[in-house]
Amino acid sequence: ELSGKGQLLRIRTECSANPGRRGRAAPLTRVLLTFKSPVELPGGSSARHKVREETEVELSSADSFARILDALGLRPFFRYEKIRSTYVLPMAARWARGLLIEFDETPIGNFVELEGSPAAIDRAAKLLGFSPAQHILANYGQLYREDCLRRGVPPGDMVFARRWK
Template sequence: MKKTEVEVKLRVEEPEKVPGLLQQIGAKQVHPREFEDNQLYDFPNFSLKMNRAMLRVRIQERGSLLTYKEAPRVEGGAKVRDEIEVGVGSGETLVVILTKLGMRPLFRYQKYRAVYRYAELIITVDETPIGVFLELEGPKPLIDEVAIRLGYKPTDYIVKSYLTLYQDYLKTRGLPLKDMVFDAP
């Protein structure tokens, strides 16, 4: 189903306080914390990347998703992007199909995600290898309201993707680009 996504990310400095803050504003947890393995795919000529579009396979315990996102734009300080998403029975099988179609992995990123809802707003708590982030997705006025209630200002909004945030993180440390994955135990 095609929809327009409006979202911002917020960097979390004190992750231990997030559940209590979300409870205080009346947000309800809809999915407990779970592991996600995300892989971006593109064609050998990088046609998706050149058009600022993306194709993602997300594998998680409650099911896998295939998502196509068109080029993002920034409106009112939020990232706005048209997307088409469908649930798939097996993310692993989908990866084989994409490879057979000539697509190749572009970037892999992992996170632990808990999902909350407040009115029409989806709030996710994303634990990544580069820190913890909140994502607020929904109507822009509600994004602004909840961000303020959580102690953030519009100047705190992040509209970059996890790929771009990770590239920035590696660049400041003089490290080459690699997948954003948790270290194996």
């Protein structure tokens, strides 16, 4: 089992919220298969950053690949939805090259994810007003289970009550 090894295989469907100029073009949809290696925590339990290698490939169909995984005996164990807005700092901020600032709206709240080098993450977090004590290393599955426990409800999938269009 992948989760027992700290690994993850994810099928992600991305839908662009920007339909193009003057709303004429159809929204873009991409399907990505991502393999995530086990998490490394440089610095052990006091780590403020997690390092995880990701390998992605674009797929033509989420449903077709899900059927392949099912035929191989792999079953989904958690589904979640989020609305993500991704930002980058201006080119003049050379220290931030390669840094992604991602704002995620989820059914359990809003989160900021910073992806980049540890130095860039620390600097951006400080500029955004976050202290090191506010860094969260848990994934959405862990955060969702904690939220369900707090609310006294059984965990299922972390999806919005209504579908976003």
